[in-house]
Amino acid sequence: MVEISEDTLYDCIIVGGGPAGLTAGLYAARAKMNTLLFEKGTIGGQIAITDLVENYPGFPEGISGKELSLRFKEQAERFGLKVVKGEVVKVEKSGREVILHLRNGQILRTKTLIVASGSNPRKLGVPGESEFLNRGVSYCATCDGALFEGSPIAVIGGGDSATQEALFLTRFGSVVYLIHRRDQLRAQKHLQEKVFSNPKIKFIPNNVVEEIKGSDFVERLILKNTKTGDLSELPVEGVFIFIGLEPNTGFLRDILKLDERGYILTDEKMRTNLEGVFAAGDCRSGSTGQVAVAVGEGCIAAMEAEKYIEYNF
Structure with missing residues (x-):
């Protein structure tokens, strides 16, 4: 000491x-x-x-x-x-x-x-984010990814960190949804190529998270389309946030x-x-x-x- x-x-x-x-x-x-x-x-x-x-x-x-x-x-x-x-x-x-x-x-x-x-x-600042911290919401894929073996996972963000962690999480999740507010990712080109060539990653552009919902643990996301304003639900059990x-x-x-x-x-x-x-x-x-x-x-x-x-x- x-x-x-x-x-x-x-x-x-x-x-x-x-x-x-x-x-x-x-x-x-x-x-x-x-x-x-x-x-x-x-x-x-x-x-x-x-x-x-x-x-x-x-x-x-x-x-x-x-x-x-x-x-x-x-x-x-x-x-x-x-x-x-x-x-x-x-x-x-x-x-x-x-x-x-x-x-x-x-x-x-x-x-x-x-x-x-x-x-x-940086936090999303949406309802459910703090309530479900460590009960489905995480900011560290290497720390918590293994907890979601065989489960649907959402990654929020469009930069290098979000794409890198989405790729890592494909080791565990049944599917990894990469949700970004714009229609194109901001990550380096070689990372984008890896993302789009990985069959376990589903890119959801032009959407933001409005709310994280569940009972004891995360069960779904409420998404809002940034172009149309339409709301939709996405069933997931893990939410990994990488927005800066x-x-x-x-x-x-x-x-x-x-x-x-x-x-x-x-x-x-x-x-x-x-x-x-x-x-x-x-x-x-x-x-x-x-x-x-x-x-x-x-x-x-x-x-x-x-x-x-x-x-x-």
């Missing part, structure tokens, strides 16, 4: 254990900076629940998101990164130091802060400049409006949502944090 001290002035504290945060931790620790990384959930973030990562350089056959995340962590820890389970709920500035308040009441001091807090799945992400930046709203969607504004060197505070990965405005880019941003943030300490402490 990693010991943390309220009496220590850390060189760098990182919030978030996804690819950006772990890469920042690798570079900071390798530079002999006394570095802590806080992750409140699963190491790897969104990538950890991705079945197969096919576009990260160095893995021609692809690699599971979970395995890639663990490799990131092991490499960073080998250089001395200390990974801690915990949540930062408030950030303040006191002179040149950054003050972090943890959920457990502890208060820590650091010379630099790198925010790599990532993002969470929202940044985990609520704890920073009073101190950092955010864009209109809540993403952190930075310059090209990952510097925020607050000296000594940097941001990288999916929480940053302009993020591409790609692992390779997040890794690069984490690297830049750590190198800039090292420079900041050199000139200010």
